[in-house]
Amino acid sequence: MSPLTLACLAWPVEPLGSVSAFAAKLDGFCAEARAGGADLLLAPEYACVELGAALAGNRSADEASELHAMVAASGEVLEAMRAAARRHRLWLQPGTLPMADGGRVVNRAPLIAPDGRLAMQEKRQMTRFESERWGVSPGAPPSVFPTPWGLIGIAICYDAEFPKLVRAQVEAGAWLVLVPTCTDTAHGFQRVRIAARARAMENQCFVAVAPTVGGFAASAALDQNHGAAGIFGPVDRGFREDGVIAEGGYDAPGLVLARLDPARIEAVRADGAVRNHRDWPRASIPRPEPAAFA
Secondary structure, three states: OOOEEEEEEEEEEOOOOOHHHHHHHHHHHHHHHHHOOOOEEEOOOOHHHHHHHHHHOOOOOOHHHHHHHHHHHHHHHHHHHHHHHHHHOOEEEOOOEEEEEOOEEEEEEEEEOOOOOEEEEEOOOOOHHHHHHHOOOOOOOOOEEEEOOEEEEEOOHHHHHOHHHHHHHHHOOOOEEEEEEOOOOHHHHHHHHHHHHHHHHHHOOEEEEEEEEEOOOOOOOOOOEOOOOEEEOOOOOOOOOOOEEEEOOOOOOEEEEEEEOHHHHHHHHHHOOOOHHHHOOOOOOOOOOOOOOO
């Protein structure tokens, strides 16, 4: 398999008035990524929700109307995403969008091929905001996605903090896991960043993070956003000592690019100083009993 040039986008959140304005903004980032040599662009979770306040006619934050407006517009937003991928002949993971699933709302991340075909990963683990205030429901279990560079996985934000969800994708053949994220505090972002680095270490794979940054008061979901785009790899031979492949500045919007070679993953898994990927415990570990103090 040939190397992949990946672009991770720290998306600057701002009020937008229409789906066409969002489409133009996304198109600009796709053009920039393609000009930089990217084969695949990763954008953040809920980036398109910056539309929600305007679509709902909100001048102040209102969670229910914002979510309803975004779900109603999700088909049009998805078509804008597909059009951007086709226009720039780019593989695109454009973040996530809330979508109706029967009587529920789920958070879906499309992976779009350059010809507009797509497949979806749904978020499995809900944050407290999603479950307690927004009413977003858990989605389907993890999948893997065939690409010209092999199988890749998507772990949406909080999902990356659960080792077994990512491990399921790695065991299915993923050598790269994409993490679109949306966090409103430094604590939240650091949880995702630490988790991404840990998943890269323990699975000897690449993990890429794309966050939302900035925000505005009228948005219920995106009033504050913090993070940094980053790409992480194994902490072993042939990689940097801290496992950081590339990383942008904190709360700095824009692209971070890196060329990722699946052959490097195969090599470190076969002959690293350690073999985290191979040595992952296969059998269930018995529940520990309380220790006796003497």
